[in-house]
Amino acid sequence: MTHRGHDHHKCMALFEKMSEYIDRELDDEARVQVETHIRACCHCHACYETLQRTVDLCRSSADDYPLPSTLSEKLRAMLEAANR
């Protein structure tokens, strides 16, 4: 990401770590580096917010699917056959 005050490589290095940052999987030093950069770079901050929102939406859309009414019966019959 190119913009005044930051070089492309620094932003790209952050881009690669962004999921680990969201998942709190970075060590303290790397986390502070990312936070410092995000505060200073509006483009990376925007990038972070869209990715964080993507993760939130993905997690929130994971509802239960309605079970087909015949599934339990099929499973019961299959296991009875396997048990014989």
Add this chain to the structure above:
Amino acid sequence: MTRQEIMNGKKTVRDEDFELIQAINDGRTDLFQELVEKYQQKIYNFGMRMCGESRDAEDLVQETFLNIFRYLKGFRYETRFKNWMFRVATTTCLKAKRKPKHAPERELSLEEFMPGEGEDLPDQAPDWAQRPLDQLLNEELAAHIKNAIIDLPKPYRMVMVLRDQEGFSTEETAQMLDISVSNAKVRLHRARLFLREKLKGYFDHDA
């Protein structure tokens, strides 16, 4: 409640299913139905998230429970039963010949999601990334997200489903898929970037 013990020099995970599984393995095979009833919804959800079609998801549930029934005696309590069950489900899913219509098997490269040097970039997040989640997520968007996940190549889809939808940790996901933790992280990041592009497209189209 899950706790770990060392039994005969080996790590043993005592979770909520420990006694039930011991009973089944000691000959009470009639109790297997309890496991099925407890977990069929979870495996069906996983099947729908991976296949997108009810028929394929039903097949996955049946094949998974049949494999669990066959191989339960080999379960060594080294992980929670639920994790082992998902390992069986992911293996069953990976071996399935069926392929969803819109899932090309290809590698996702980081470069395809990276902005190029000199590219004009937004200096603030779009409206959809800032609005409260409950105002944003509706049935149409949820369906769009599900379809976008189905469009992911299978290895990426599987990591995203296990991590962001089933709620497993990176380590657990890596273990289930027999891949390294760093590989699981790479796949997850690219899957999320893929989904983000799909969401951008959805909201840009909507705007």
